[in-house]
Amino acid sequence: MKKKLLLCVILLLTALPLICQAHTTLSKGGKPKARIVNLTETPHTEIAADILGRFLGESLGGSIPVTGAAALKKGDIVLTDCEVPGVGEDGFLIEVKDGKVFISGREKGVVYGVCDFLEKELGMDYWGNFEYDLPLHADLTLPCKSRLENPTFRYRQASHWCLRNGNAAATSDNGVNKIRSADTLYRWWYRLEEPHELFVDNLWVHTCKHLLPVEKYGETHPEYYAWYGGERHPGSASQWCLSNPEVFEIVCATLDSLFNANPGLGMISISQNDGSDTFCRCPECQRIIEEEGSPSGPIMRFINAVAERFPDKQISTLAYLFSVKPPKVTVPRDNVSIMLCDIDCRRQTALTENPSGQEFMECLEGWSRLTQNIFLWDYGINFDNYLSPFPNFGTIKDNMVIFRDHGVKMHFSQINSSLGGDFAELRPYIVSKLMWNASADLDSLENHFCKGYYGAAAPYVLHYIHELEGASIGTDQELFIYDSPVTFKNTTLRPALMKRYNVLFDQAEAAVADDPVRLKRVQRSRLSLQYSALEIARTDPDHDAVTVSKDLDLFESRVKEFGIETLNERTNKPLDYCALYRKRYLNNDSDNLSFRRPVIFIIPPKEKYMTIARTALTDGLYGGAGYVESWVGWEGTDADFVIDLGEEKSVSSVSVDFLRQIGAWVMEPLGMKVLLSSDGENYTLFNEESFPETRDGTIGFKTVTLGGSLSGRFVRIQVEGLKICPEWHYGVGNPCWFFIDEVSVR
Ligand SMILES: [Zn+2]
Numbered sequence: 001m002k003k004k005l006l007l008c009v010i011l012l013l014t015a016l017p018l019i020c021q022a023h024t025t026l027s028k029g030g031k032p033k034a035r036i037v038n039l040t041e042t043p044h045t046e047i048a049a050d051i052l053g054r055f056l057g058e059s060l061g062g063s064i065p066v067t068g069a070a071a072l073k074k075g076d077i078v079l080t081d082c083e084v085p086g087v088g089e090d091g092f093l094i095e096v097k098d099g100k101v102f103i104s105g106r107e108k109g110v111v112y113g114v115c116d117f118l119e120k121e122l123g124m125d126y127w128g129n130f131e132y133d134l135p136l137h138a139d140l141t142l143p144c145k146s147r148l149e150n151p152t153f154r155y156r157q158a159s160h161w162c163l164r165n166g167n168a169a170a171t172s173d174n175g176v177n178k179i180r181s182a183d184t185l186y187r188w189w190y191r192l193e194e195p196h197e198l199f200v201d202n203l204w205v206h207t208c209k210h211l212l213p214v215e216k217y218g219e220t221h222p223e224y225y226a227w228y229g230g231e232r233h234p235g236s237a238s239q240w241c242l243s244n245p246e247v248f249e250i251v252c253a254t255l256d257s258l259f260n261a262n263p264g265l266g267m268i269s270i271s272q273n274d275g276s277d278t279f280c281r282c283p284e285c286q287r288i289i290e291e292e293g294s295p296s297g298p299i300m301r302f303i304n305a306v307a308e309r310f311p312d313k314q315i316s317t318l319a320y321l322f323s324v325k326p327p328k329v330t331v332p333r334d335n336v337s338i339m340l341c342d343i344d345c346r347r348q349t350a351l352t353e354n355p356s357g358q359e360f361m362e363c364l365e366g367w368s369r370l371t372q373n374i375f376l377w378d379y380g381i382n383f384d385n386y387l388s389p390f391p392n393f394g395t396i397k398d399n400m401v402i403f404r405d406h407g408v409k410m411h412f413s414q415i416n417s418s419l420g421g422d423f424a425e426l427r428p429y430i431v432s433k434l435m436w437n438a439s440a441d442l443d444s445l446e447n448h449f450c451k452g453y454y455g456a457a458a459p460y461v462l463h464y465i466h467e468l469e470g471a472s473i474g475t476d477q478e479l480f481i482y483d484s485p486v487t488f489k490n491t492t493l494r495p496a497l498m499k500r501y502n503v504l505f506d507q508a509e510a511a512v513a514d515d516p517v518r519l520k521r522v523q524r525s526r527l528s529l530q531y532s533a534l535e536i537a538r539t540d541p542d543h544d545a546v547t548v549s550k551d552l553d554l555f556e557s558r559v560k561e562f563g564i565e566t567l568n569e570r571t572n573k574p575l576d577y578c579a580l581y582r583k584r585y586l587n588n589d590s591d592n593l594s595f596r597r598p599v600i601f602i603i604p605p606k607e608k609y610m611t612i613a614r615t616a617l618t619d620g621l622y623g624g625a626g627y628v629e630s631w632v633g634w635e636g637t638d639a640d641f642v643i644d645l646g647e648e649k650s651v652s653s654v655s656v657d658f659l660r661q662i663g664a665w666v667m668e669p670l671g672m673k674v675l676l677s678s679d680g681e682n683y684t685l686f687n688e689e690s691f692p693e694t695r696d697g698t699i700g701f702k703t704v705t706l707g708g709s710l711s712g713r714f715v716r717i718q719v720e721g722l723k724i725c726p727e728w729h730y731g732v733g734n735p736c737w738f739f740i741d742e743v744s745v746r
Pocket residue numbers: 226227240241242243244280281282283284285286
């Protein structure tokens with residue numbers, strides 16, 4: 001191998017005369033003249049030769065011979081996997097001269113070079129899921145040129161639905177949306193990487209639970225786990241007591257065996273479990289936190305000590321939620337990588353342009369003063385509603401430049417581009433192109449993608465994208481990754497704008513009416529708007545049930561046709577949503593005795609919900625799948641409130657609706673009691689029920705209906721809250737919530 005590498009460097013140097021002598025002809029009169037020379041015959045040139053051979057042959061109209069090292073002749077495309085001066089990790093050099101093409105780079109670099117060659121010299125576009133556009137070239141002659149590229153970020157991670165393994169087969173009658181198994185070309189084309197390629201045992205984030213399992217140590221050594229609120233919390237999502245020397249030794253021993261078992265990989269993550277405010281505040285940890293001015297202090301001291309023990313390995317750790325602020329004293333060692341996450345930032349503008357972003361910028365600036373070894377984890381979609389407009393392309397671009405300028409070397413853009421999600425194909429295209437070259441022009445990227453992907457519909461789709469983004473900036477509406485479309489009903493998605501967006505999509509659909517492939521792409525991209533309209537309609541007391549019902553039918557038929565699997569990060573299914581929508585929002589609730597009746601609070605909800613609480617519980621409108629709108633929340637307490645029916649009524653049932661969203665610490669309560677009274681002072685028990693515990697991670701509703709037979713004017717509802725996040729939950733030991741929207745008395 002070493003000999004071959006040396007050979008390729010010599011060949012490269014001798015093959016490049018100072019002045020280019022001839023154009024390079026790869027095809028003439030419909031006859032291919034090209035040959036692929038796999039000079040180094042490494043695994044990566046094999047892949048490169050496969051990709052090039054297949055698409056070049058298709059474009060030139062004939063099969064392209066592939067050979068190993070051979071005497072070079074005109075028309076040869078020479079692939080070399082080797083170090084090239086000026087070419088860094090993942091970079092490549094393309095030289096067209098002397099009648100030949102030379103594509104070279106180290107390992108993945110040569111594959112990326114081939115994809116770049118196909119894209120720029122042949123005009124090929126790859127959309128994913130085996131869909132691509134490739135012009136035919138009966139005659140292809142290339143002028144002399146030389147192109148050397150190195151990526152902005154040496155590691156680039158993002159997502160596209162076609163990358164997922166085992167994607168359920170979704171088919172439509174016309175076959176247009178047939179989904180096959182995971183697409184292996186996509187990652188090469190978009191130059192994306194996966195954590196398992198880098199991190200030992202795929203231990204790349206939230207690894208504490210694996211490195212010091214609570215099942216093994218929780219019972220015998222609770223002192224290994226975080227102390228706060230007066231006790232140790234050895235739960236499955238607990239953080240560690242980082243000042244405990246035994247924890248350090250156990251973790252080092254575990255790392256030692258992991259490194260030995262995985263000799264090819266040199267990076268591992270020791271990173272806090274998910275959850276906020278769960279770090280250790282025992283006297284020693286607290287002392288370090290105060291000295292360092294941040295809970296990242298004990299983490300950094302621990303990680304540095306590990307890094308010192310393993311000086312030839314890279315130790316990665318999180319700066320996330322409670323640890324996002326850098327330490328004042330400790331400087332990360334050279335072999336420590338900081339995975340810095342901007343999860344709480346708003347996305348309507350760049351990080352430097354809004355308060356939450358500015359707060360994060362202080363942390364980024366602080367970390368970049370300490371180290372240039374930063375892995376930036378960015379978030380670019382609505383995680384509670386993938387099918388919700390998320391106008392952030394401009395922000396993605398601006399933030400990418402900021403990251404580059406602050407020494408970020410590795411980047412994960414978490415855009416969960418699930419099938420049917422908001423611009424789930426354009427978003428990873430933009431993200432991947434910018435991760436490769438943060439200086440790339442955003443307009444050109446959008447235009448190029450839309451023209452190719454949507455064809456004649458492109459002008460309307462682009463108009464929509466720009467109009468939405470303009471509305472977002474113009475209304476100064478915060479864009480957060482856990483919003484609901486309802487959040488935007490008076491701003492970005494207000495009725496006048498929704499009307500305009502729909503006109504644009506009508507025009508887009510009309511423009512490609514006789515192009516079934518592109519029509520389906522347009523319709524799939526329209527799902528976000530349709531879903532948002534449904535979400536907004538359910539909060540409008542005057543909605544026209546017939547129109548909404550028709551809209552719901554159309555949405556349902558489309559998600560079925562396109563095989564849309566999930567609505568959000570919690571894998572809620574779109575078809576379940578449609579069924580629930582009919583039951584929950586389109587049902588006539590006219591015999592509800594509590595409709596628009598006043599509510600008197602004895603144990604009130606959390607302060608910030610008091611305004612909405614005055615009407616929300618009895619307004620006849622049921623909350624949706626997210627606590628950010630319509631719901632009334634209690635945190636760390638029970639609830640106790642009375643609905644005044646206005647006069648004595650005979651009551652046969654009382655229903656209360658609860659939200660379950662345990663990812664957001666919204667847990668189902670322990671039980672509920674209903675009492676009735678005629679005078680508002682003396683109450684009689686109507687009925688009561690205890691609820692079983694649930695650990696169901698999907699977002700859902702729990703409707704509890706208690707039957708009975710009593711009469712009264714005042715209906716008192718007492719809910720026993722769970723109050724504290726349990727051991728299995730990642731908020732372990734912290735107050736949790738429950739949310740109610742809508743009480744119905746019959
Ligand atoms: Zn501690």
